[in-house]
Amino acid sequence: MPQYLLSVAIDPTDAAPSPEDIQPIYEAVDAFNDKVRESGKWVFAGGLEGIEAATIVDATGSEPIVTDGPFAEAKEYLGGFWIIEAADLDEALVWAKEGSAACRGRVEVRPFQSA
Numbered sequence: 001m002p003q004y005l006l007s008v009a010i011d012p013t014d015a016a017p018s019p020e021d022i023q024p025i026y027e028a029v030d031a032f033n034d035k036v037r038e039s040g041k042w043v044f045a046g047g048l049e050g051i052e053a054a055t056i057v058d059a060t061g062s063e064p065i066v067t068d069g070p071f072a073e074a075k076e077y078l079g080g081f082w083i084i085e086a087a088d089l090d091e092a093l094v095w096a097k098e099g100s101a102a103c104r105g106r107v108e109v110r111p112f113q114s115a
Helices: 020-037 088-103
Strands: 003-010 042-047 055-058 063-069 079-087 108-113
Touching: 003 088, 020 042, 020 079, 020 088, 079 088, 088 108
Parallel strands: none
Antiparallel strands: 003 079, 003 108, 042 079, 055 063
């Protein structure tokens, strides 16, 4: 069955939710995660620390270079993701809509390359 990456886009210009507002989001995401697991579509999921925690490794030259911070400036960054199995893009989009509502954020859907 094809696998899809459902990635949560974070806009750093958006105000961060307050502690009171974040708890219902965590609960909604936990419930969504449980539903995906129970459906048998779950592969893996995770939330990421902010881009300030990023470290870049560039070993394309003669010596590897390790630097702090994100690789590129961007309007949005990856905040978390799900990897699911779905019959097709239409099914993956159904899951993405529910995941987007749970995390209260935009979700990009991309299929993995087939072998």
